[in-house]
Amino acid sequence: MSEEILINVTPQESRVAVVENGVLQEVHIERTRNRGIVGNVYMGRVSRILPGMQAAFIDIGLERAAFLHVSDVRSVGSAAQTRIASGGSNQDSDPAAIGDVLHDGQPIVVQVVKDPLGTKGARVTTHITLPARYLVYMPYTKHIGISQKIGDDAERERLRAAVKSAMDEGDEGGYILRTVAEAVSDEELRTDIRYLRRVWLAIQDRIKGAAPCSLLHEDLVLALRAMRDLVRENVEKVRIDSRESYHKAREFAREFIPEVENRIEYYPGERPIFDLYSVEDEIKKALERKVPLKSGGYLIIDQTEAMTTIDVNTGAYVGRKNLEETLFKTNLEATQTIARQLRLRNLGGMIIIDFIDMADSDHKRQVLRALEKALARDRSKTYMTEMSPLGLVEITRKRIRESLEHVLCEPCPVCKGRSVLKTPQTVCYEIFREILREARQFDADKYLVLASPTVIDLLLDEESTSLVQLQEFIGKSVTLQVEAHYNQEQFDVVLL
Numbered sequence: 001m002s003e004e005i006l007i008n009v010t011p012q013e014s015r016v017a018v019v020e021n022g023v024l025q026e027v028h029i030e031r032t033r034n035r036g037i038v039g040n041v042y043m044g045r046v047s048r049i050l051p052g053m054q055a056a057f058i059d060i061g062l063e064r065a066a067f068l069h070v071s072d073v074r075s076v077g078s079a080a081q082t083r084i085a086s087g088g089s090n091q092d093s094d095p096a097a098i099g100d101v102l103h104d105g106q107p108i109v110v111q112v113v114k115d116p117l118g119t120k121g122a123r124v125t126t127h128i129t130l131p132a133r134y135l136v137y138m139p140y141t142k143h144i145g146i147s148q149k150i151g152d153d154a155e156r157e158r159l160r161a162a163v164k165s166a167m168d169e170g171d172e173g174g175y176i177l178r179t180v181a182e183a184v185s186d187e188e189l190r191t192d193i194r195y196l197r198r199v200w201l202a203i204q205d206r207i208k209g210a211a212p213c214s215l216l217h218e219d220l221v222l223a224l225r226a227m228r229d230l231v232r233e234n235v236e237k238v239r240i241d242s243r244e245s246y247h248k249a250r251e252f253a254r255e256f257i258p259e260v261e262n263r264i265e266y267y268p269g270e271r272p273i274f275d276l277y278s279v280e281d282e283i284k285k286a287l288e289r290k291v292p293l294k295s296g297g298y299l300i301i302d303q304t305e306a307m308t309t310i311d312v313n314t315g316a317y318v319g320r321k322n323l324e325e326t327l328f329k330t331n332l333e334a335t336q337t338i339a340r341q342l343r344l345r346n347l348g349g350m351i352i353i354d355f356i357d358m359a360d361s362d363h364k365r366q367v368l369r370a371l372e373k374a375l376a377r378d379r380s381k382t383y384m385t386e387m388s389p390l391g392l393v394e395i396t397r398k399r400i401r402e403s404l405e406h407v408l409c410e411p412c413p414v415c416k417g418r419s420v421l422k423t424p425q426t427v428c429y430e431i432f433r434e435i436l437r438e439a440r441q442f443d444a445d446k447y448l449v450l451a452s453p454t455v456i457d458l459l460l461d462e463e464s465t466s467l468v469q470l471q472e473f474i475g476k477s478v479t480l481q482v483e484a485h486y487n488q489e490q491f492d493v494v495l496l
Contacts, residue, residue, distance in 0.1 A: 003235045007223050007249075008273050009242035014222040017279045018230060024282040026230075026343050026379075029407050030222035036401055037062075037112045039219035041128060041203055043210040046106040054098045057121070058110055061213035064121035068110060070098045072125035074140055107212055115401050118305065128203075130196050130217075133228055133257050134181035134189060135163070137196040143174040150182045159189075166190040173200070180232055195256060224252050229379075231260050238264045241273040286344050286404055293337055297330040301341060303405055307350040310338055314356060327356045328363040332370055339374030348380070348399025357391045368393070414487040422489050424458045427451065431459070432470055434493045439474040444495035446477040451491040456482045 006017040011032065018026035030036060042060040049056050057065035075096075102108070114123035130137040144163055146156050159177050166189055181189070199217070206216045220228065223245045231238060238260070240246040246266040253261040267273050274280045285291070291299040296316035302309045312334045314326060338353060353371075358364055364387050371393065375382045378397070385394040411417035422430075435447055449459070459467055459480055471478050479496075 003232070004277075005226060005230055005235055005238045006267075006273050006276060006279065007226060007238065007240040007242075007245065009223060009240065009245040014245075015274065016222060016226045016230070017274060017277075019277050019279070022277055023340075024277060024279050024344065025340060027279075027283055027286070027346075027404060028222060028226065029404070031407075035221075036115050037122060037219075038115055038400055039112065039131070040215060041109065041111045041217040042124075043207065043212060043214050043216055044108050044110045044124070045212040046102050046104055046108060049099055049102060049104060051097065051099055056098055056102050058108065058124055059213050060110065060112075060122070060124070061215070062116070062122065064116060064119075066110065066112070066122040066124040067120070068102075068108075068124050068126070070096065070101065072113075072127065073098075073101050074126040075101055109207060109216065114399070117399070117402060118406075129176075130199050131178075131228065132192040132196050134178055134184055135192045135196065136176040136178060137173055137193075137200065138175065139173040139200050141174040143176075145174070145176040147177060147179040147181070149179040150177070152182075155182060162186045162189050163193070166193050191256065223249060227252055227257065227260065227264075231257065231263075235260075235263065239267040239273060239276075240264065241267045241269075282344070283404070283408075286341070287409065291337060291341060293330070293333050295330060295333055297333065299334060299337060299341070301345070301347075303345075303347065303403065307352055308347050310341075310351065310353045312353070312355050324358065324360055324363070327358050328360065328367070331355045331358065331363075331367045335367060335371040336374050339371065339378065342375075342382075342395075342397060343378055343380075345404045346401065347403055348397045351395040351397060353393040353395065355387065355391045355393065414489065421487075424454045424488060425463070427455045427489060427491060428458055428463050428466075431455070431491055431493065432466065434491075435470060435474065435478065438493055438495060439476065442495055444476065446479065446496045448479045448481060448494040448496055449491065450481050450483045450486065450494065452486040452488050453482050453484060454488055455491065456480050 002021060004019045006019065008015045008017075013029060013031040015030075016026075016028040017024055044058040044060045044066065047057045047059040047065050054070040056068050058068050060066050108126065109128070110124040110126055111128050112122045113125050116122050127141075128139055130139070144160055146159055150156055150159070159181060163175050163177065166186065175193070203217045210216055219225065223240065223242075227238070227249055238249070240249055243266060246264065249264050250261055253264060272280070274283075289300060289302065291301060293299070293315070296314075298313050298315045300311040300313065302311075312331060314330050334355070341347070342351065355367060358367070368384075368387055372384060375384065375395070380400070381398040383396045387393050412419075415421050431449055431451065435449075438444070438447065449456075451459075467478060483490075
């Protein structure tokens with residue numbers, strides 16, 4: 001499967017598109033005014049201990065305090081890891097209380113592992129990790145781990161031995177070998193180790209004189225992170241439409257990933273780079289609720305704060321053989337589209353998929369295996385359950401950054417995110433009730449109703465009889481006035 005990465009850079013924002021076989025799979029967006037902070041290291045300060053949640057709020061200089069759970073405090077986490085490594089259980093002793101390891105006002109070095117989402121602050125940890133091209137450095141552990149996606153035992157042993165030999169005596173810290181490290185040379189691993197050492201030494205120097213709530217280390221900008229994290233062997237080209245970013249990417253590749261340097265191209269075309277492969281159109285479609293399938297079926301994707309639900313429907317697809325075969329083929333096709341939409345929309349957390357009910361147990365197994373295979377290409381960690389008797393499949397997908405919808409959109413100021421509006425008729429009846437309420441409480445000569453054009457039109461037409469009856473009942477006149485800037489649900493009753 002061939003891949004191409006398109007990078008669009010402007011002073012306001014940077015965007016990265018991952019295209020597989022001409023089809024958009026992922027979009028990453030970083031805006032200059034509100035860059036993501038995952039990976040940043042801060043000198044924080046404990047602002048509040050939460051004994052009931054075994055957590056603390058950490059002030060790192062942002063609008064909202066960051067959240068630190070006791071399990072993410074290094075002294076506690078290290079002790080737990082030691083117990084497990086020695087053959088014991090994590091339940092061998094009572095876990096330390098948050099008040100035993102932290103106190104108000106305490107300075108603490110933390111790293112952001114999850115961006116602020118909605119009303120929640122960032123999630124932080126004291127277990128610092130620094131990523132490079134092939135390795136992730138963990139300065140506070142001695143462990144050498146290897147990605148589970150590298151399955152060959154001999155290769156795993158070779159990589160472990162290569163990292164050990166590249167480490168100097170007395171070196172502190174451990175490493176995790178990333179999936180892209182498979183088959184790389186010992187020298188490439190040494191280059192990564194040297195780079196990570198320099199980064200960590202620079203952070204240590206800044207820690208010594210750092211003021212509370214200050215930034216110690218900032219992760220790379222999006223264009224360079226894409227070079228580090230997204231470029232793999234099957235990436236044929238990396239096209240960048242900014243000459244300055246192109247030169248920076250070449251320099252970065254020359255130093256850290258020289259095998260990629262010749263694949264980086266400057267895109268000078270008059271046609272916008274995201275018009276290639278219809279990327280802009282695909283982004284627009286990714287914001288829609290309905291996703292069509294080639295067969296004529298469709299998906300309905302609803303994203304809420306608690307979870308995301310995906311409903312599979314046959315739509316116009318009627319099949320050729322029988323009903324069971326039609327349902328099976330629709331569900332099978334939906335698995336590929338669902339996996340792509342999760343990546344494209346960057347949906348995380350709890351995801352519930354409502355497949356069309358199938359009677360054949362073998363068809364259910366095939367659909368699940370197809371979904372599992374499609375999700376295996378996802379860079380984010382996913383976990384999937386078996387299909388329930390109701391045809392539901394639960395998925396959890398690691399959520400690090402905001403979804404595409406939350407980055408590009410905001411809740412509707414009219415419906416407040418409900419996705420529905422009260423009908424004009426409902427608003428009319430609310431106005432009648434409000435007038436009755438006011439008439440019982442106050443002695444006014446007459447009433448003025450201010451409302452949107454659609455509501456006023458209904459009051460003058462279909463509800464005119466009801467309005468006359470209301471005026472007769474309260475013995476007062478009611479005047480109507482159109483307010484063009486009012487939304488459909490908005491109205492005011494003024495006493496005159």
